[in-house]
Amino acid sequence: MEEKARRQANRPNLPGYITIKDAAKTLGIASRTVYDYVTDGRLPSIQAGKTILIPIDELEKFKRGISGRPRTYIPAWRISPENNRLLTTSIFVHIKANEKAKLNKRLEEIRQKKQHLFPATIARYLIEDDARPEEVQILLVWRSSVMPDEATRQQELAAFQQELADVLDWQNARYSSGTVLMHA
Template sequence: MGENDDIPKLVGYLSVKEAAALLNVTDKMVYFYVENKRLQAVRVSNMLLIPREEVEQFQQRSVGRPRTKTPSWHSSTKDNALLVTSITANVQAGKQGALDKKLAKIRREGLHNFPGTVARYMIRFEGSPDQIEILLIWKTGIMPDQESREQHLQTFQEELSDVLDWETAQYHQGTVFMHA
């Protein structure tokens, strides 16, 4: 029997997978929250069920410790330079929701991590919600060669080809000369 059979679900409870999707985290993270008593759960046979109300009221905490001091400016040495790839792309008409779902899946499943990057950002600007900017920050000492970087980018573009307009995307690349 599959999940789509005509067996009714227990009203008011979610599976770990459903809770993870609502919280936009991995299944593993939901188990972590249950183990650490941040989410209540009930065991039914060999699976955990989480009250829907618990999930809806769940407050995720900030990760890490709060900064006490603003970092100073730094400049990288030549052998430790940072390279930035900036891509501005338009969201296809009516595809904002689909884009959000795809990005959540990419994050949840750990896809498209671009080996050699030390930071990756997806930015949606308030004045242009139909446009996103993708920033990939590469450390020159550990980044793969140009061909490998282009292959990773092509795979990423294929994944998002039905929600982003790559034909009109603008690409820029530069070297960071000062950073925090």
């Protein structure tokens, strides 16, 4: 423990710069990925002793780009077989007054901790409505062949609602469910 404290005390602290580890936390990615960005020249840096530092203003401007391979084709429409339909749950809920920043922070914490994954969903979206920025839509997409029973789904949703009870107005939320007719 003393060794760690000594290393931290010797770490350069230059105003306007951030370490790779701290940059990774800011971007929500692995330190190794940030190091690769620096090595590839995508993120400017300086070296102070054995520590690589990234200018904070450059980090704020940094765009990661898309992950994975870009599609080379547009997928065709599909219709799921009768025994394996896609089912949706949509929830429209208002953000409590002056709580948007807190909601965004909480969503990032949920993402980082890998919480509220709604088992058996194939897609989960939280959508900010451009026309109504005070409202978010929660869209869950399930495969009917592996969808949990109603009690399990309600239990998962209740835990999610509890987590966000101080920032979202669940009392006035609107719920709907449906069957996907065609998808890509």
